[in-house]
Amino acid sequence: MADAPHQRFGFDTVFDGAGDVAYAPPRPKRLFTIEEVEQVRAMAFGEGEAQALASMAALQAQALSSVAASVVAAFPKLAGVAHDHRVASAELALACGKAIADAALARFPEAPIRAAMENLAREIEAAPRLMVAAAPDLAENLQAVLEEAAQAIGYGGAIQVRSMPGMAPAAFTLDFGDGAAAFDPAAAAVRVAAALDAALAAEGLHAEPLIPGSES
Structure with missing residues (x-):
């Protein structure tokens, strides 16, 4: 192991004529009071x-920057998830509605034609005869039902009912x-489903937010 190099003598100490030290540079302080130690500790x-x-x-x-970037990157996926949720919810609502409508038509098959006569009262009031299939x-x-409906709307013409095999029950x-x-439950269900599909396709990923007050 090599010896440490000798430190050169510095000419920073000044002696007077008698050989006494006239000036010497201050040496680093090696002893500190408790107050000074506490002050240094507090500063540190x-x-x-x-x-x-x-x-x-x-x-x-x-x-926060990383979270913001992740949220921005996730927006398209969230929009896709929200759209899929809307589609699934709409399809479920449509299926439930169809089931309820089928049950209602099975219970009251004459209700649609009764409603049709009520809505067409002005159009049929001058007709001499109604032909129903x-x-x-x-x-x-159906004859008794239609005569009752005709009396309710003030229609006094003849009503003729024909039986048509192959038509749906209602x-x-x-x-x-x-x-x-005319009314056909199956065709009506197809039209409703087509209208719903068209609305969802037109809406796409730009629909209103699922949570009111939020923005996509």
């Missing part, structure tokens, strides 16, 4: 705390000379 603690807080603030800013099961008891056609009306 403050500097360390400031550095730690600055480091934490930088880390927080970096984390319906499925055999419905046509069997389906019917109503011909009043100057116009006609």
Whole structure:
């Protein structure tokens, strides 16, 4: 192991004519009072705390920036998930509605044609005759129902009911000379489903937010 190099003599000490030291540079203080130690400790603690807080603030800013970038990147996926949820909800509502409608038509198959006569009261009031075609099961008891509906709307013309095999249980056609009306539950369900699909396709990923007050 090599010896440590010798420190050169510094000419910073000044002697007088008698050989006494006239000036000497101050030496580092090696002994401190308790008050001085506490002061130095407090300063060091403050500097360390400031550095730690600055480091934490930088880390927080970096984390927030990363979260913001992740949220922005996730927006398209969230919009897709929301759209899929809307589609599934609409399809479920449509299926429930169809089931309820089928049950109602099975229980009251004459309700659609009764409603049609009420809505067409002005159109059929001058018609001398109404020609109605319906499925055999419905046509069997439809004459009395139509006469009751005609009396309710003030229609005094003749009503003729024909049985048409192959028609759906609640389906019917109503011909009043100057116009006609028809109802087919299956065709109506297809039209409703097509309208719903078209609305969802037009809406796409730009629909209103699922949560009121939020923005996509």
